[in-house]
Amino acid sequence: MYGLGILKGMGVTLKHFLDTYIEDLRFLGKGKRTDVAFNLRQGGRNQRLGLFTVEYPEEKIAVPERFRFIPFLVINNLDAEEDAGKIWCTSCGICAKVCPPQCIWIVRGTDPETGRPKPEPEEFYIDIDICMNCGLCAEFCPFDAIKMDHDYELASYDRTTHHIFDKARLSKEFRYWRSIAPTISAEEAEARGGWEHKDVLKEKAKASRAADKAAGAS
Amino acid sequence: MAENPAAEVTTANPVAEAIAALKAQFPDAVVEDNRKGYAGIVVDPEKLVEVATAARDTLGYNYLSSATAVDYLGKGDYFEMVYHTYRVPAGGPPLVIKARTPRDRATLPSVISVWPGADFQEREAYDLMGIRFEGHPNLKRILLWEGFDGHPLRKDWKEAYYEQDQKPFDSRWPQGRVYRAEERNPYGKNVRYPEGFTLDDFTPVGEAPNYDGVDLGINVQEMATPGLKTDRLVVNLGPHHPSTHGVFRMVVTLNGETVEDLQPVMGYLHRNHEKIGERNTFLQNMPFTDRLDYITSMSNNLGYALAVEHLLSLGPRYQPPTYRAEVIRVLMVELTRVVSHMWAIGFLLNDLGAFYTPALYAIAERELILDFFEAVAGSRMMCNYMRFGGVFKDLPERIQGIPLLANDRVRNEATLDYLANIINERLPRAIDELDDYLTHNEIIVTRCQGVGILPPEMAIAYSAAGPVLRASGVPYDVRRAEPYSIYPELDFDVAVRYNGDIYDRYLLRIDEMRQSVRILKQLLPRLRETEGQPIISGSKAYSPRVPEGEAYGRVENPKGELGYYVVSDGGQNPWRYHVRSPSYINLTALGPMAKGHKVADIVAILGSIDIILGEVDR
Numbered sequence: 001m002y003g004l005g006i007l008k009g010m011g012v013t014l015k016h017f018l019d020t021y022i023e024d025l026r027f028l029g030k031g032k033r034t035d036v037a038f039n040l041r042q043g044g045r046n047q048r049l050g051l052f053t054v055e056y057p058e059e060k061i062a063v064p065e066r067f068r069f070i071p072f073l074v075i076n077n078l079d080a081e082e083d084a085g086k087i088w089c090t091s092c093g094i095c096a097k098v099c100p101p102q103c104i105w106i107v108r109g110t111d112p113e114t115g116r117p118k119p120e121p122e123e124f125y126i127d128i129d130i131c132m133n134c135g136l137c138a139e140f141c142p143f144d145a146i147k148m149d150h151d152y153e154l155a156s157y158d159r160t161t162h163h164i165f166d167k168a169r170l171s172k173e174f175r176y177w178r179s180i181a182p183t184i185s186a187e188e189a190e191a192r193g194g195w196e197h198k199d200v201l202k203e204k205a206k207a208s209r210a211a212d213k214a215a216g217a218s
Numbered sequence: 219m220a221e222n223p224a225a226e227v228t229t230a231n232p233v234a235e236a237i238a239a240l241k242a243q244f245p246d247a248v249v250e251d252n253r254k255g256y257a258g259i260v261v262d263p264e265k266l267v268e269v270a271t272a273a274r275d276t277l278g279y280n281y282l283s284s285a286t287a288v289d290y291l292g293k294g295d296y297f298e299m300v301y302h303t304y305r306v307p308a309g310g311p312p313l314v315i316k317a318r319t320p321r322d323r324a325t326l327p328s329v330i331s332v333w334p335g336a337d338f339q340e341r342e343a344y345d346l347m348g349i350r351f352e353g354h355p356n357l358k359r360i361l362l363w364e365g366f367d368g369h370p371l372r373k374d375w376k377e378a379y380y381e382q383d384q385k386p387f388d389s390r391w392p393q394g395r396v397y398r399a400e401e402r403n404p405y406g407k408n409v410r411y412p413e414g415f416t417l418d419d420f421t422p423v424g425e426a427p428n429y430d431g432v433d434l435g436i437n438v439q440e441m442a443t444p445g446l447k448t449d450r451l452v453v454n455l456g457p458h459h460p461s462t463h464g465v466f467r468m469v470v471t472l473n474g475e476t477v478e479d480l481q482p483v484m485g486y487l488h489r490n491h492e493k494i495g496e497r498n499t500f501l502q503n504m505p506f507t508d509r510l511d512y513i514t515s516m517s518n519n520l521g522y523a524l525a526v527e528h529l530l531s532l533g534p535r536y537q538p539p540t541y542r543a544e545v546i547r548v549l550m551v552e553l554t555r556v557v558s559h560m561w562a563i564g565f566l567l568n569d570l571g572a573f574y575t576p577a578l579y580a581i582a583e584r585e586l587i588l589d590f591f592e593a594v595a596g597s598r599m600m601c602n603y604m605r606f607g608g609v610f611k612d613l614p615e616r617i618q619g620i621p622l623l624a625n626d627r628v629r630n631e632a633t634l635d636y637l638a639n640i641i642n643e644r645l646p647r648a649i650d651e652l653d654d655y656l657t658h659n660e661i662i663v664t665r666c667q668g669v670g671i672l673p674p675e676m677a678i679a680y681s682a683a684g685p686v687l688r689a690s691g692v693p694y695d696v697r698r699a700e701p702y703s704i705y706p707e708l709d710f711d712v713a714v715r716y717n718g719d720i721y722d723r724y725l726l727r728i729d730e731m732r733q734s735v736r737i738l739k740q741l742l743p744r745l746r747e748t749e750g751q752p753i754i755s756g757s758k759a760y761s762p763r764v765p766e767g768e769a770y771g772r773v774e775n776p777k778g779e780l781g782y783y784v785v786s787d788g789g790q791n792p793w794r795y796h797v798r799s800p801s802y803i804n805l806t807a808l809g810p811m812a813k814g815h816k817v818a819d820i821v822a823i824l825g826s827i828d829i830i831l832g833e834v835d836r
Contacts, residue, residue, distance in 0.1 A: 005659035012655055013575055038627035042585075052585045054627070062619025062626035064593040066611065093391035098760045100502035102387050105394030117392070125396040134505035134602045139610065140760045148596065150622060164396055180620055 033059050065181045068135040068148035070128050071095075073170045074177055076197075087171060088145035088197050090119035095137035095146050103130035104137065119199070124167040129159060143198050144188050150180045232305075233257075236277045236313050244269055251316060255532050255767015255786075258300075258314025263326050266317045267353075270332040273303060279313045281306035281694075282333035282681050284770065284781050284798035285340060287347040289321070291373035293787065297324050297349055300783065302770055302798075303333070306678050307692050309699030312770065319349060321372075328354040335681025338806050346371040346492070361485035361835060367412045370490050377493060384791045385497055450478070453817070457486050461569055461821035464831030468808075468820065475816045480809045484802075487835035495795030500526055500764055500786075503795060505602040507782075510797060511833040512599055513558045516550040516591070517775045519604035523547075524702055525771025525782040526606050526764065533765040537755035542748040543608035544704045549637075549741045550591070550603060551773070552734045556645060557584045558776030559727040559734075562685075562828040563652060566724060569825035570665050576656075583648045586640050589629070593617045606762055608754025613745070634745065641738045649731050657725065666721035670811045670823035673718060680807040683800045684778025686827055689726040690718035696774035710737050720826040761790055777801050777828055797836055801829040 027037045038059070042052060054061055074088040089106075096104040107123040110116065138148045149172075156162040178185045194201045237259055241248045247265035251258050261269045273279040284302040301315040319326050328351035330336045340351045341360040348369035351357055358364060368375050379399050381387050389395070456467035465486035471479040491510065495503050507522045508515035530536050539547070564580030588598040594613055595603040603610050617636045619628040656662055672682065677690035687694055695712040697705045713729035715722035766788040772781035778800025785794035804827050812820045 002660055005661060005663075008655055009572075009576070009659060012579065012651075016579065033625070033627070035628050039629055042589075042629065052582060057625075059625050059627050060623070062621040062628045064596075064614070064618060065620055066594065066596040066614065067592060068596040091392070094760065096390040096394065097386040098499075098501065099386070099390075100498060100505050102385055102390055104390060105396040106391045107394055108392035123394070123396075125394065127396070127398065130399075132505055133597065133600065135596055136501070136505070136602075136760070140758075150620070160398070164398065180622065182620070183614070 063150050063152075065184055067150055068133055068138070069152045070131055070133065070149050070154065070165075071126060071137055071146050071170070072149045072172045073124060073167065074145050074147055074174050075171045077173050077175050083200075085171075086197075087120060087167070088143055088174075089121050089124065090143055090145070090199070091117075091121035091124075092119075092142070094140055094142065098136045098140045100134055100136065101130045101132050103127045103132075121167065124170060126165045126170060127163065128154065128165055129163045144192065145197075147177050147181070233311050233313055236273065236279070239277060240269060240272060243272055251314070253767075255529070255765060257768070258312075258316055260298075260316045260318065263317045263319060266315075266327050267329060267332060270301070270303075270315065270329045273313060273315065274332055277313070278305045278308065279303035280333075281678050282329070282335045282339075283312065283683075283772065283779060284783055284796070285329070285336050285343065286783055286796040286798070287343040287349055287371070288785055288794045289347060289371065289373045291321065295321050297321060297347060299326055299343065299349065300768075301329065301336075302781070302783070304699070306687075307694040307699070309694070311700060314770075324349040325352060326350070327352050328357075330354055333681065334679045335803060335806055337680075338803060339681075345369070346490075348372060359485075361488045363485070365412075367415075370493055375493075377490065383497065384789075385499055385502060455817075455820065457483075461824065462831075463565065463824070463829060464834075466829070466831055466834065468824070470812075470817065470820065472817065477812045477815055477817065477820060480812045480820065482805050482808055484805070484831075484834050487831045489836070491797065491836035492795050495797075496792055498792075498795075499761060499790050500606070500792060501760055501762070503792070504604065505600065507797075508600040508602055509832055510799060510836065511558075511775065511777060511780075511801065511830040513561055513830060514554045514776050515599060515601045516554040516595075516603060517773055518780065519601065520547055520551055520703075521771050521773040521775070521780045522782050522784075523604040523606055523771075524773060525769045525784045526762075528769035528771055529764050529767055529784060529786050530606060530762060532767045533763060535756075537607060539608050540752050540755050541704075542612075542751040543753045543755070545741055545744045545748055546609050546613065546753065547604065548703055548705070548708070549738065549745065550594075550601075550609075552737050552741070553587050553590070553640075555734045555776045556731050557581075557587050558828075559685075559731050560584055560648070560652075562776075562825075563656070563724060563727055566720075566822070566825040566828075567656070567662075569821045570661065572661075580652060583640070583644055586644065590617065590633075590636065590640070593633070605754055605758065607756050608752070612753045634742070637745075638742055641735060641742060645731070645735050645738075649728060649735065653728050657728070662724070663721065665819075665822060666724060666826075667719060668717075669720050669815060669819050670826060671717070671719045672807055672811050676810065677718065677807065680810070681803050682778070682807050683804060684775065685723050685726050685730065686778065686804050686807070688713060689715045689722040691716040696772055696779055700772070702773065708737050708740055710734075720822055723826040764788070764792075772798070775800055777830065777833070778804055797833075799833040799836060801827075801831075801833040802836070805829060805834065 076086045091108040105125040109118045109120040109122040111118045247262035281304045288298045296318045302312045345359040451472045453470045456462040457465040467483040469481045507518040564577035567576040592598045595601040618630045674691045693714040710733045715726045764786045768785045781798035783796040787793040
C-alpha cells in the first residue's frame with residue numbers, strides 16, 4: 001500500500017526528535033554537560049542512542065593522545081634546574097626531509113667561535129598553511145623534539161603575517177607534552193632511559209661510566 | 219599448445235601460459251618484458267589491437283583494470299603504455315600488456331574497440347602525457363582544459379612554483395630561509411604559454427566541443443515523441459550542484475525530459491596528484507593517498523602500502539608485514555567499508571530528494587568509527603596510518619580523551635570493549651535499521667528499480683568496479699579474485715546482485731556491510747590473540763631502499779578496485795606513480811546508463827555509482 005513507507009520513514013524522524021527531549025529529561029537537574037551525560041549521548045556502551053551533537057564551544061570533545069595538529073618544538077621546562085628552556089631539537093634536519101609538503105625550514109646553528117655546526121637550530125619555521133598534519137616529522141624525529149599539538153583553534157584574521165610560525169611561537173615546555181600525552185611521553189621516556197633529552201642521558205651515562213672507571217682504577 | 223613443451227611446464231601459472239600462447243600466436247610482435255623487476259609483454263604497436271583482441275577473446279582477459287603511460291625520459295626515451303588486464307569473474311593475476319612509442323611523435327592505436335573501459339583512461343593519458351590514440355572517437359583533454367600548454371606528467375614538464383625535481387628540497391635545511399610560495403612571482407618563468415602565443419590573437423576554445431553532435435533547433439518536432447511537443451536542449455548539471463557530490467559537471471542532451479546523451483566533465487579538483495607523487499619520496503606519498511577518496515583514507519593507504527611492499531619484496535632484505543599488522547589493517551579497512559557504504563546510502567537518499575535527514579541517520583555510526591580512527595591513527599579522516607611493513611602504531615589500550623580545559627568532555631573506554639560494542643551491537647543494528655526502513659520504502663522502490671541498468675557484459679567491458687560491477691551480477695571482488703593481506707583465512711561471501719539497477723546497487727551495499735561486519739567479528743578474537751606482537755616488520759625507516767621495478771597494488775576499496783601502479787628506478791622517489799581510481803573509471807559507464815532516462819533519474823544514477831571527486835580528479 002502506498003504511503004506506508006513514508007509514514008514509517010516519518011516515524012523514524014519523529015522517534016529521533018522525541019528522543020532528544022527524553023534525553024533532556026533524563027538529565028534534568030543533573031546537568032546535561034557532564035562527562036557521564038556526554039558519554040551516554042555519544043553512544044557509549046549499551047546505548048541505543050547516539051545523538052552526537054556537541055554544543056561547541058560550550059563543551060568540546062577532549063581529543064585523544066594521538067590526535068595530531070600542527071607540530072610544536074619541545075623545550076626544557078622553564079623552571080628546570082639545568083638548561084632551563086633549552087630546545088631539544090638538534091637541527092639534524094630529518095623532519096624537514098621527511099615532511100611531505102615541505103613546510104619546515106631549519107637554519108642549522110653554528111658555533112660562532114669555531115664556525116662548526118652545533119646541535120641546535122638557529123631558526124625553525126613551519127608554514128602552517130602548508131602543513132598537512134600528517135605527523136611524519138614527530139614520528140621520525142630521533143630526539144623526540146618535535147611533537148604534534150592538540151590545540152586546533154588557530155584561526156586568525158591575517159594569514160599572511162600569522163601563519164608562518166617561528167621558533168619562539170613553536171616552542172612549548174616539555175611539561176606540556178607530558179600533560180597532553182601522558183602515555184606516549186612515558187613510553188618515549190622509557191625508550192630513552194629517562195625523562196631528559198637523549199643527549200643529556202647519554203652524557204650522564206658516559207659520566208657515570210667514567211666515574212665507575214675512576215673508582216675502579218683508584 | 220600440446221606440441222610446445224615449454225607451455226606444458228608453465229601451465230600452473232595462467233599468466234605465463236597466456237604469455238606463451240600470445241608469443242606463439244604473434245612471434246614477431248610479442249616480446250616478454252625482461253627488465254629487472256618488470257613483468258608482462260611488450261607488444262609492437264602495429265599489432266596491439268590484434269594482441270589485445272586475442273587476449274580478450276581466446277585467453278579470457280576481458281577486464282581492463284588500468285591503462286596508463288610511463289615516461290622513460292633518459293631511460294630509453296620512450297613512452298610506455300601499460301595495460302593491466304584481468305579475467306573476470308574468474309580472478310587471478312594480471313596479464314600486463316605494454317606498448318612503446320617514441321617521445322617526439324607519441325602515437326598508439328586505441329584499444330577502446332577491445333575494452334571500452336579504456337575510454338577515459340586513454341583520454342587521461344592523452345591529456346597528461348600527450349600520447350595520441352588513433353581510433354579513439356573522442357580524443358580530447360579530460361582533466362585539464364583545452365588550450366592548456368603541455369602535458370604535465372611528462373618528465374620535462376614543470377609546474378608553477380616548481381622548485382626541484384624531487385623532495386626533499388635542498389632549500390629547507392641546513393640553510394632554510396623561509397618564504398611564502400605566493401611571494402615568489404607567480405608569473406615568472408614557471409608559467410609557460412604555447413609557442414607563438416599572444417594575448418591579442420587569443421580566442422578561448424570554449425565549450426563548443428561538448429555540444430558536438432547536437433543539432434539544436436533542427437527537426438525538433440520530428441525527433442519528439444509523437445503527439446507531445448518536446449524540445450531538444452543541452453543542460454549543464456553542475457559543476458555547482460548538490461547532486462554532483464562535489465564539483466562535477468554533466469553535459470546532458472535532453473529531448474524533452476529524456477536523456478539522449480550525457481558527457482561527464484571533470485577536472486575541477488585536479489591537482490596533479492600523480493606529479494606530486496613523483497616529486498615525493500615513497501613514504502611522503504602515504505599522507506597524500508588519504509586525500510584521494512577522503513571517506514576511505516584507511517583503504518587508500520593499504521593499496522599504496524601493498525604496491526610499495528611488492529616493490530620492496532624484490533629486494534634482498536624484505537620482511538612481510540607482521541600478522542598483527544595485517545589483522546589491524548583489515549580491521550581498519552572493513553570499518554572504512556562500512557563507513558563508506560553508509561555514507562553512500564545516506565547520500566543516495568539525498569539524491570532522491572530526502573534531504574539530509576536520512577543521510578544524517580545513516581552516518582551516525584560513522585562518528586563512533588571516526589572516533590576510533592582518531593584515537594588510533596591521530597586523525598578522523600586523514601588517517602595516514604599504514605606504513606611499509608605494518609602500521610603506524612598499535613591500537614591504544616583505551617579510547618581516551620585528554621582534557622585541556624574545563625569544558626572538555628572526556629571519553630574513556632577500553633579499546634577492545636569499544637570495538638566489540640561497535641561491531642557486535644551498533645553496526646548490525648544500524649544496518650538492520652537502514653534495511654528495515656529503506657528497502658521496502660515505496661519511494662525508493664519506484665525511483666530505483668529498473669533505473670540505470672548496467673548489464674553484466676557492459677559492466678565488464680566498461681571496467682566498472684566494486685558495487686557497480688557486483689550489482690550487475692558479476693561476482694568479482696579483489697579480496698577473493700586476487701587475495702591480499704589475511705583475506706584468504708577470513709570467512710565471508712562476495713555479495714552479488716543481478717539486476718544492475720540503482721536498487722540493486724543499494725541492496726548490494728547493505729549486503730556488503732553485513733559481510734564486513736561478519737569479517738569484523740572474526741577479527742576480534744584475532745586482535746586479542748595477537749596482543750603485544752609487533753605491528754611493523756623490520757625497522758621503521760623514513761627512506762626505505764626500494765629496488766628497481768614496477769608494481770601494481772590493488773585493493774577492493776568500498777568504491778571499487780583501487781590500484782596503484784608504481785615504478786621505481788631504485789632512487790628515493792617513485793619514477794611513476796599512477797592511481798587507478800574506481801570513482802573515475804566507474805564514470806565511463808555513466809553515459810550509457812543514463813541514456814533514455816529522465817533528468818531526475820540521472821541524479822540518482824550518479825548517486826548510486828558513489829563517486830568522490832577527490833578521487834575522480836586526483
